[in-house]
Amino acid sequence: MLKPNNSWMWYYDQQNDALMLDLGDDMIFRVAIPTKHLIPCAFTKTVFTVDDATTYQTFIENLNQLDLSAPRKAELALNAVAASRFHKPLMPKSWFFQELSEGLEPEQGDVVTLLTEFGEANYLVIENTGCASLCMMANIAPLTLTVSKEMAFCEVIKVMNNRMKSLEIEQESVVRFALVG
Structure with a gap:
């Protein structure tokens, strides 16, 4: 590292x-x-x-x-x-992403998920400016934003915070049994 x-x-x-x-x-x-x-x-x-x-x-x-x-x-x-x-300041381009009922108040370094009608991807929050955040694509595979536009790994976009959801990590469930007798 x-x-x-x-x-x-x-x-x-x-x-x-x-x-x-x-x-x-x-x-x-x-x-x-x-x-x-x-x-x-x-x-x-x-x-x-x-x-x-x-x-x-x-x-x-x-x-x-x-x-x-x-x-x-x-x-x-x-x-x-x-x-x-x-990076130069950007205007939000939130229209690519689905609005969620509850937005986040992300901090620098948080990893969030953004959803389009074509899929979802994880983003690293670079800066939160109040109601919007500068985010960097954290998925290796491109995310389709529209039929003619994709975002690639490390591309930057500014998005309103009401488009973000917390990262959900799938964890393997471990079942433990006690042997009795």
Whole structure:
């Protein structure tokens, strides 16, 4: 598992037209956020801060409840840190998702489920702005939003909180019997 340190650096790579994170030891992480969605400070070389490390740890701890490999969890968490720091503000696009009778008040790092008429997927909450939250797709398989639009792993969307439901984890039931006699 990746452990953040003070040598990590964010920088924008002109050649690859992407925000990158230099992890040291010849490891470079390419952020999944499209360039057009980056705020201006993303184009300046900056250090991976203590706040970034804290946010990363929050995301990693909450992702443990998902059935993802360790590398996929790290990928999702690093993309989520980048989104929390460098993503332009978005307007909610809640119309893709079913409204629920009771909404949530999610916190940063919570994993929630959103439903469309075509299926459902888990999302990592990056930021709650009151009545809506910036969320990142946490499923490997794409989710169909409409007949012509899908969301992929690590894509970001802002959604009203009344579209979210708590993550339900299926647990194997264990039946124990006492032997008597």
